[in-house]
Amino acid sequence: MAEKYIPQQIEKKWQERWEAEGLYATREDPRKEKFYFLTMLPYPSGDLHIGHWYAMTPSDAAARYKRMRGYNVFFPIGFDAFGLNAENAAIKNQTHPWIWTHANIERMRKQLRSMGAMWALDREAVSCDPRYYKWTQWFFLKLYEMGLAYKQFAPVDFCPKDNTTLAREQVWGEDRHCERCGTPVIKKNLDQWFFRITKSAEELLDFTQIDWPERVRVMQTNWIGRSEGAEVDFRTEVGNHPLRVFTTRPDTLWGATFMVIAPEHPLVEELTTPAQRAQVETYVAQTRRQSDIEREAVDKEKTGVFIGTYAINPVNDERIPIWIADYVLMTYGTGAIMAVPAHDQRDFEFARKFNLPIRVVIQPAGETLDPTTMPESYPGEGVLVHSGPFNGTIAGISPKMAMERLEGTSQGKNAVSYPSSASTYYSVQEVTQWLEETGRGQRAVNYHLHDWLISRQRYWGAPIPIIYCANCGTVPVPYEDLPVLLPEDAEFLPTGESPLKFHKGFRYVKCPQCGGDAERETDTMDTFLCSSWYNYAYLTPYWKDEEPIHRDDMPWDKAKGDYWLPVDQYTGGIEHATMHLIYTRFFTKAMRDMGLVPFGEPMLRLFNQGLILGEDNEKMSKSRGNVVAPDDLVERYGADAVRAYLMFIGPWELGGPWSSQGIEGVQRFLNRVWTLVTDEAETRRNGQPPAGDARALRRVTHQTIQKVTQDIEHFRFNTMIASLMEFNNALLKAKDTAVYGTPAWDEAVDSLLLLMAPSMPHVSEELWQRRHPGPSVHMQRWPEYDAEAAKEETVTLIVQVNGKIRDKVNVPANIGEEEAKAAALATAGAQRYIEGKPVRKVIYVGGKLVNFVV
RNA sequence: GCCGAAGUGGCGGAACUGGCAGACGCGCGCGACUCAAAAUCGCGUGAGGUUUCCUCUUGUGGGUUCGACUCCCACCUUCGGCACCA
Structure with a gap:
């Protein structure tokens, strides 16, 4: 047995x-x-x-x-x-x-x-x-020295369930929930530590040194959110302050009919007239109470208040009213915009709601936009009008730019195509240049990326190595004093403030510079x-x-x-x-x-x-009861079967549902490999096998080596396992023939075990050792693929008539074009469908197919 | 709204640069072994039909081509990311 x-x-x-x-x-x-x-x-x-x-x-x-x-x-x-x-x-x-x-x-x-x-x-x-986080703290100190870590009082995202602040990246989705626990975050004004990741924004957009998936590059590119444009200073009538705006469409400057600044803008106070004050204050207070979700809801009606004063447009000296509205965010650009309702949908909605003037400065070809009747803004291409020195300028892609773009398309595999930006418009470039030449503005780039908020009001993290001293201010912990140890006896119930704040022994220290009374920073660092x-x-x-x-x-x-x-x-x-x-x-x-x-x-x-x-095609979770426990599977099927099945399930990048029946297929496969190697063949043939049989076996062996090598190189584990199964099936068939026990047979079995070794390390080791007691199978060299041995001697030629398959014929692999056509023409299928009709054209694909067009 | 990925048998999925659609596996059916069952082994398995053969079939509708799962256009569905970002 x-x-x-x-x-x-x-x-x-x-x-x-x-x-x-x-x-x-x-x-x-x-x-x-x-x-x-x-x-x-x-x-x-x-x-x-x-x-x-x-x-x-x-x-x-x-x-x-x-x-x-x-x-x-x-x-x-x-x-x-x-x-x-x-x-x-x-x-x-x-x-x-x-x-x-x-x-x-x-x-x-x-x-x-x-x-x-x-x-x-x-x-x-x-x-x-502590032996690890002393270096994490060391990094903090280094970044602090480089000016890449700073503390700032700012409105930040706070998770009310986890009782801590979060980085912008850790707030997800439309409802702005905590990445960890799913609770919608709230805004809090807090003094927090940040890393200046925005300083690296431009460099982070460059993926030329790495081979990363397109999907990740696109997500990071979108996240960083670069946009090109210009900064232009308007001037306030009251106080003559420069009121700087960022715009990606400086070519629409002549269409600005009002300005909007964020309710939090520092100039709001000064620019508000007494008559408007009450209304403005109510609006500011109302905005402050709103959560970000409410404020940033896209479909929300526009709201805002006129603050009573005006600004001067530097391109045409026009006097335009200043409003505050919550659709302008203090956290992006300069916190102030010029509103061009004719060509920006948000400004358009605002202008319609508050009956503000709309002026068209881009006329599209073939129609005339009428500010009083247009149903929405027009963001597209056309010709500039009412634009002083730029009347008649093309707003859009000029032929020259189109040429440049065509020439510059081969940017290699790491090029991420940015969403087509307005800055590729001819008029944008012309106007920006003019703004710079006349000193009215300059080119500018903005990013959506925020600095990385790293303070956490929780216990279980590396303490931020900073000490606050009444005399010396913010003092970094000396490198030699690292690590700043997390006290083991802290009370760490979450309160929204760091538990370390309530640990007197941790909190109160002497200043490392002057020796006076000082306090430690009590927040810990983001685990990222x-x-x-x-x-x-x-x-x-x-x-x-x-x-x-x-x-x-x-x-x-x-x-x-x-x-x-x-x-x-x-x-x-x-x-x-x-x-x-x-x-x-x-x-x-x-x-x-x-x-x-x-x-x-x-x-x-x-x-x-x-x-x-899970088996139900849903994400695994305890509450759904569809969790698959690997320990049980290993117990039942062994680690090799679990490994192989996970690889076999489908393309690795796609994931997919677990199947408790599917793993049994892999288990059968391993059983058959086991039998193949450990069982003597029942009938050993006498004498030499026909040379063709050995050649056929070697052909399969080397074709499998090639296929498995290519698959594992490209992480195509599912087809790799399928090839190993096919190979094993072929060997089981060959086992009952005279090739059993020949050198070709031994080469085939050894190759199978070597090819299996990375994926199924145990069973391949066990079987390898039985055949070759000594060094581990994992110390062996990967089998070499012999192209000559893998070559097919005959190929199946597909015979088509008018593109439909009508027959097949086996021919020598090295057949010439004329012989192939003749062999195809001779088939019964070809004869039946050609029926003596004139053959207008014959298409020959080398070694694959002949197609007769009649 | 914007950006991206994916739609193939009863199921998971194959098909390299346009050339045999459905590899491999699951499931199912029939058979062998067995008193019987499990395990194992063998054969079959996209759909339909007038069944040595023919027709249809890769989300839908068009197109390019001798030939399309593969390329182009439009649309539908699902999933992921971003979103009042000026």
């Missing part, structure tokens, strides 16, 4: 042996080409779930493949261990976040091992460890800081943990960094497109500027895997 495949008996054995033999221990080996393969680090939420397996095991397969190709591969793992989950769970369970987090990490370490992945466990890093540099932390976890660190230190061993950096391949979910993936790019640019690294991008290539869904 044949031995059965029992994964439970082999997987643990090999995992232990690999670890004991140090198969995956990290070695910096200058003789070998390195490959840094990184997968997004998990949050230690409790149990590893199937989504982690979906993210990590195909990555592991790709990393293992690189290793078999001769690269020295670094595939580390760690834990993003600060954050609200731990704190909330700790509050709920009456325990300490530290205890909760570490218990989870312990459990997840075991679960991670059950994957059988080639983790560099010797380089694991945990971000809530920890994950912005973890790819560097892995190089030498807890570097210099025993010694004081200094300003000019490095957070990792430079030699190791020189060898491994930067990350060659990064994989993770798309949900981080405008959060972690922007922050970490910003961090690396800052690190380059501080001289730590010679490059500006942390990860050269990125791949976003999809989301694994």
